[in-house]
Amino acid sequence: MKWHMHYLKREDMLDIHGYLVERFGGRLGLNSLDRLIGLVVSQTQTCFGEELYPDLPAKIAALSYTFIKNRPFRAGNTATALLVALRLAHINDQTIEDIEGLSHELAAAARSERSQEQLLQWFNDHLIPGSLTIQPR
Template sequence: MIRVNYEEVLHIHDELIRRFGGSFGLRSESSLRAAVDQPYLSFEGKDLYPSIIDKAACLGFGIIQSHAFVDGNKRTGGMCAMMLLSINGISFSPDDQEWRDVLLLVASNKMNRDEFNKWLHAAVE
């Protein structure tokens, strides 16, 4: 499995801000690091997020919910989830409007981590 690391998330964020506008800046390095590390955690030798899709959902959700960036948290979380799927050979081409709507639900606390995970599994499979 290929991971998305902290530096890559920063790069993705900066590229999205350059391309689509918004403010650069990081509010909380520790919150972002926790969000980026979360998908790869294990307990007693078992991954907490066993599949790539589980990890992608955790990564996207964590980045969005952490509000670690000044701007672009939804875009960055969504793009990082898509990137994690892609670099691990999983095709994911959501409808743009539906994807934006789902990311907004996550950001507004109207979709929890489990619901986002289920949605992503259904959208990929």
């Protein structure tokens, strides 16, 4: 039986961004709805009948990197990319074991110090089976 991949919808990304702006401040709103839609469809992108991003680490790396570089929102794109990565891992029963490290990697990508390929390697090294349960403080 083939494993079924779960994907984020546009509404999921909008909700995550809205949560971040409400919780931490910043400007709510889109720079481009087309860019956001492009991010949503990138998760299932194919080329010559084959998935462009064939596994979860590749999908998360591509989505995170493209989120940061395409900047669909007016503000908070890197923080939104972080939560989008965590959420995509979670809905596929995976955990990113080093959230602080991920934050540093995404910030480096925002400064053009990391490539999508480097992010992929990082996710390959830090994505583990099982969902993370976060306890409130």
